[in-house]
Amino acid sequence: MSLRAIARELNLVSSAIYRYFASRDELITALIIDAYNDLADVLDAAAERDRRTPVRRWRETCLALRSWASEQPHxxxxxxxxxxxxxxxxxxxxxxxxxxxxxxxxxSLDSEPAGDLTIGRELRGQLTTAATGLELDVDEPTMLAAISAFSRIIxxxxxxLGGHFVGTFEPADHLxxxxxxxxxxxxxxxGHER
Structure with a gap:
């Protein structure tokens, strides 16, 4: 990936892109930040606290994530x-x-305590740092459950999107x-369905 190649693809002279981005890495960073912010806006809207139950908010947020990813796989x-x-x-x-x-x-703030897991000191510190960085007031087991869920959903x-379910879970809606x-x-x- 180079700015010259990108410029060719867009039918621009490379100097046009260099007016806005000093390097390939600067362009990639701008694209990454834009993608994260766009996805976060979609997820924030879906996860917003309202009269919906936590489980309904969870479902709708996960569906919003999959929809965004399907519409914008790149x-x-x-x-x-x-x-x-x-x-x-x-x-x-x-x-x-x-x-x-x-x-x-x-x-996960609306969840029941995740239980007493044995978490080593180093991981406990990392989970605390993650919760603090995300401005979540949750204990370490709940943070671990949230990160685990996020990882499996992603x-x-x-x-x-990588085509690994072709011939099995296609479409993957039910899965x-x-x-x-x-x-x-x-x-x-x-359990908060009511």
């Missing part, structure tokens, strides 16, 4: 796919990425719905 791949060789994301991408994690994790979308329900149970929000 942007999803840019932020959750394979790393770009030679590119190292700068600190400026952290806050937009955190917005996405927070939008899905915020629903994982199944990645597999689906995804079942996974979302399973994660709601693991997060302790499934």
């Amino acid at each position: 942007r999803f791949g840019l932020i959750f796919g394979t790393s770009i060789p030679g590119y190292h994301a700068p600190q400026t991408t952290v806050a937009p990425a955190a917005r996405v994690y927070r939008a899905l994790s915020i629903i 994982g199944v979308i990645t597999l689906e 995804y719905a079942a996974l979302v329900e399973r994660e709601a149970k693991l997060l302790g929000i499934a």
Whole structure:
């Protein structure tokens, strides 16, 4: 990936892009930040606290994530796919990425305590740092459950978009719905259906 190649693809002279971005990495960073912020806006709207039950908010937020990813697979791949060789994301991408994690994790605030898990000191510190960074007032087991759920949800979308369900779970609608329900149970929000 180079700015010259991008300029050729857009039928521009490379100097036109260099007026806006000094390097390939600067352009990639701008695209990453834009994708995270766009996805976070979609998820924030779906996860917003209102009269819906926590489990309904969870379902609708997960569906919004999958819809966004399906409509914009290249942007999803840019932020959750394979790393770009030679590119190292700068600190400026952290806050937009955190917005996405927070939008899905915020629903865990409505969950039952995740139980007493044995969590080592180093992981406990990392979970506390993550909860603090996401501005979530949750204990370490609940944060671990939220991160685990997020990872599995992103994982199944990645597999689906990558064509790994061809011939089995195609379309993956029912598989995804079942996974979302399973994660709601693991997060302790499934019992809040009333």
